Amino acid sequence: MNYSGGVGLGLALGLPIGYITGRTPGGEPMLVEALGAVLLCAGMALWLDVSYLLACITMGITVANTARHHKRPFHAIDHIEWPFMLLFFILAGASLSxxxxxxxxxxxxxxxxxxxxxxxxxxxxxxxxxxxxxxxxxxxxxxxxxxxxxxxxxxxxxxxxxxxxxxxxxxxxxxxxxxxxxxxxxxxxxxxxxxxxxxxx
Known part of the structure; x- marks a missing residue:
């Protein structure tokens, strides 16, 4: 698996997403923006056979440091992250013997x-x-x-x-x-x- 490619993909997606996000009409970002960005990054990482973990982490870091014009997308994610985290920990815990x-x-x-x-x-x-x-x-x-x-x-x-x-x-x-x-x-x-x-x- 290509790890440097994962970092490159995260940067390539994070820079434009960081600039675009929150600039929808009315200035209110939609929750689908954040979900779409994560799914796009993960999907492209799997398609390109690069590390999806590094790609998504790098994209998140890049967006957090370039989307300085607002904080609303990050607050939107706060409201939906817990079901995914719960599912993640359940699946991970099922692997524990x-x-x-x-x-x-x-x-x-x-x-x-x-x-x-x-x-x-x-x-x-x-x-x-x-x-x-x-x-x-x-x-x-x-x-x-x-x-x-x-x-x-x-x-x-x-x-x-x-x-x-x-x-x-x-x-x-x-x-x-x-x-x-x-x-x-x-x-x-x-x-x-x-x-x-x-x-x-």
């Missing part, structure tokens, strides 16, 4: 530990570069622990490309998602309270 999850052991722990360490280190480095406290950077990194769609989507695509690794990739991504979705939001809420208290002090 509990015996496989139990057998992960060191690999699962390594993935979870590496992701936590990467978030903390990345946050600390970012804050130091703008002359802020490394401790605040670690808090920032820990606030980014929740993972969901992209991690699972990447694992699903990797499993298609490397079917011999499916028994490792999917349980690792899905199991870690459960852990991070349970731990991440409370950590985020705690860090937001600390940040708010520091600002008031």
């Amino acid at each position: 509990l015996p496989q999850l139990q057998n992960l052991g060191a690999i699962g722990l390594l993935y979870i530990g590496t992701r936590i360490g990467g978030r903390a280190l990345g946050g600390a480095i970012a804050m130091k570069r703008i002359d802020k406290s490394a401790g605040e950077g670690v808090e920032l990194g820990m606030s980014l622990l929740p993972q969901a769609g992209i991690a699972i989507g990447t694992a699903l695509i990797a499993s298609q490309l490397y079917p011999e690794l499916t028994d490792i990739l999917l349980p690792t991504a899905l199991g870690a998602t459960v852990i991070f979705e349970l731990l991440g939001p409370p950590i985020l809420a705690h860090n937001l309270k600390k940040h708010s208290a520091r600002k008031k002090a």
Whole structure:
């Protein structure tokens, strides 16, 4: 599968869509604009045999950074995304085998530990570069622990490309998602309270 082609397709579609969207008569974008853009991108990616995940992500990033003239399409998507996310997680969860999850052991722990360490280190480095406290950077990194769609989507695509690794990739991504979705939001809420208290002090 052509990954660079996916990025190219996302850019090629995202630039004109970012400019056109929201310029319909009356200035009110229709929900069909957003759905049409996603379906067009995914369909063309499958037709061209490029990565549909990278194509759609790249298109979304491009549209978000070029459609500065309004925010309405993004609010429109907010109202319809949850059924698709629910279906996505149900289908992904159906691929999870509990015996496989139990057998992960060191690999699962390594993935979870590496992701936590990467978030903390990345946050600390970012804050130091703008002359802020490394401790605040670690808090920032820990606030980014929740993972969901992209991690699972990447694992699903990797499993298609490397079917011999499916028994490792999917349980690792899905199991870690459960852990991070349970731990991440409370950590985020705690860090937001600390940040708010520091600002008031």
